[in-house]
Amino acid sequence: MATLTCRQDEADGGKDTKLSSEIRMDAAALNAFLARAFPERGEGMARVSKVEPGRAWLALEPATANLRPGGIVSGPTLMGLADTAAYAVILAHIGEVPMAVTSSLTYHFLRGCDFATVHAEASLLKLGRRLATVDVRIWTKDPARPVGQASVVYALP
Numbered sequence: 044m045a046t047l048t049c050r051q052d053e054a055d056g057g058k059d060t061k062l063s064s065e066i067r068m069d070a071a072a073l074n075a076f077l078a079r080a081f082p083e084r085g086e087g088m089a090r091v092s093k094v095e096p097g098r099a100w101l102a103l104e105p106a107t108a109n110l111r112p113g114g115i116v117s118g119p120t121l122m123g124l125a126d127t128a129a130y131a132v133i134l135a136h137i138g139e140v141p142m143a144v145t146s147s148l149t150y151h152f153l154r155g156c157d158f159a160t161v162h163a164e165a166s167l168l169k170l171g172r173r174l175a176t177v178d179v180r181i182w183t184k185d186p187a188r189p190v191g192q193a194s195v196v197y198a199l200p
Contacts, residue, residue, distance in 0.1 A: 067137065067138040070093055076134065086104075098165065098167070099135055102161070103120075110158060115157065118152065129165050133177065140199065143197050148194075151192045153190055162181065162182055164179070165178070174196055178192070179195060
């Protein structure tokens with residue numbers, strides 16, 4: 044059984060937490076939860092396509108309402124995808140905890156995002172008792188050519 048070890052910060056006692064290869068929520072459970080938690084987003088919600096220990100992959104089909112002048116996907120849309128991806132990978136490991144909330148999100152725009160399916164890969168960097176830190180990489184056609192990268196921190200209740 045593979046494990047992923049995450050180092051906790053001093054506020055969490057400085058102890059290591061091991062994430063077993065068992066996930067508490069799979070892609071189907073995460074998609075169902077997100078649909079219940081954010082019903083107003085409907086078809087505009089990113090879909091979780093895969094979950095494994097320490098990682099989650101999502102895809103978003105942007106609508107024309109998500110475009111900015113110049114025909115590229117808007118920054119708020121990409122930041123929303125990064126936030127959703129971070130939330131998904133965290134919930135995959137801690138279970139359905141609706142009140143886990145974004146504490147900070149730093150997004151780097153690397154190139155314009157074409158109007159196409161937008162993919163996100165979220166990698167859990169640290170899972171503590173109070174905070175979780177996630178790295179998110181976003182791309183359209185080629186994962187080797189990311190359009191953005193985000194560092195997201197969640198506060199856990």
